[in-house]
Amino acid sequence: MMASSTSSSIEHTMLAASEQLQVPSNITKFKIGLCQLSVTSEKNQNLACARNSIKAAVECGARLVVLPEMWNCPYSNGYFAKFAEDFENEDASPTFSMLSEAACSHGITIVGGSVPESSDGQLYNTSCVFGPDGKLKAKHRKIHLFDIEIPGDITFKESDFFAAGDKPTIVDTDVGRIGIGICHDIRFPELAALYRATGARIICYPGAFNISTGELLWEVMQRARAADNQLFVATCSPSRGSSGSYAIWGHSTLVGPSGEIIATSGHEETVVVAEIDYSKIELQRKGLPLDKQKRADIYLS
Numbered sequence: 001m002m003a004s005s006t007s008s009s010i011e012h013t014m015l016a017a018s019e020q021l022q023v024p025s026n027i028t029k030f031k032i033g034l035c036q037l038s039v040t041s042e043k044n045q046n047l048a049c050a051r052n053s054i055k056a057a058v059e060c061g062a063r064l065v066v067l068p069e070m071w072n073c074p075y076s077n078g079y080f081a082k083f084a085e086d087f088e089n090e091d092a093s094p095t096f097s098m099l100s101e102a103a104c105s106h107g108i109t110i111v112g113g114s115v116p117e118s119s120d121g122q123l124y125n126t127s128c129v130f131g132p133d134g135k136l137k138a139k140h141r142k143i144h145l146f147d148i149e150i151p152g153d154i155t156f157k158e159s160d161f162f163a164a165g166d167k168p169t170i171v172d173t174d175v176g177r178i179g180i181g182i183c184h185d186i187r188f189p190e191l192a193a194l195y196r197a198t199g200a201r202i203i204c205y206p207g208a209f210n211i212s213t214g215e216l217l218w219e220v221m222q223r224a225r226a227a228d229n230q231l232f233v234a235t236c237s238p239s240r241g242s243s244g245s246y247a248i249w250g251h252s253t254l255v256g257p258s259g260e261i262i263a264t265s266g267h268e269e270t271v272v273v274a275e276i277d278y279s280k281i282e283l284q285r286k287g288l289p290l291d292k293q294k295r296a297d298i299y300l301s
């Protein structure tokens with residue numbers, strides 16, 4: 001076990017997480033689908049659109065499908081509470097039911113983007129992961145809430161509406177071990193390093209970067225997280241034409257373990273399907289063994 005931080009709470013989390021994990025599957029190559037959805041203010045329409053998009057990804061061969069951040073609800077203040085669902089009460093959650101049904105009927109893994117979750121009187125920005133049997137495998141609550149105030153440019157305060165999650169999410173799936181982050185979580189390299197240290201081979205970040213920070217940083221962040229950790233990074237955004245006042249950057253992307261862009265999109269509604277080949281990870285890590293070159297004695301003491 002590599003300890004990449006002196007923080008005892010992070011080390012504790014890493015140990016606890018790895019102890020709980022089962023042996024990952026030995027699949028080496030498969031296709032991933034990134035459903036860049038156009039989100040409206042009609043929840044039923046959003047569910048139907050997501051369901052169709054999942055089907056389209058599967059028809060192109062995807063075994064792992066990722067949805068965007070806030071795909072059942074516009075990413076705008078006035079909607080979060082109204083669109084929130086309680087996943088503990090599965091039968092009363094149309095979003096949960098649709099994702100579970102889609103995963104099961106297609107026999108795939110779904111990283112269900114994120115939607116507003118209501119739980120114990122709080123709202124969370126939450127991503128649910130479903131296995132090919134339709135069962136919930138993991139639930140990630142966005143850890144780093146997006147609070148920003150750049151005068152004359154952008155002001156947004158997620159923490160006015162959501163409570164922050166308090167744990168990392170690493171999940172063993174039929175396509176390997178995956179770490180989950182939601183959008184602003186991508187800005188924190190420590191989380192990605194923790195996922196690498198616990199054996200994740202892909203990090204999925206459903207996200208909705210805005211046009212100002214997106215143009216500057218969305219691609220840079222993805223490539224940096226992938227290259228630093230020598231693993232795949234998959235992101236999935238709503239499309240620009242989505243409802244609400246927040247202008248979305250789009251550009252859902254798959255990045256490989258040397259930081260290369262494997263597939264990407266513009267800002268329009270689309271499905272990106274691309275191949276993940278895990279042998280690229282082994283090749284990259286063998287040729288450039290960053291984990292062995294790391295000088296923890298210098299910068300972690």
Ligand SMILES: NC(=O)CCC(=O)C(=O)O
Binds near residue numbers: 146183209
């Ligand atoms: N939805 C988000 O978390 C947006 C994050 C973002 O745009 C950023 O710059 O960070």
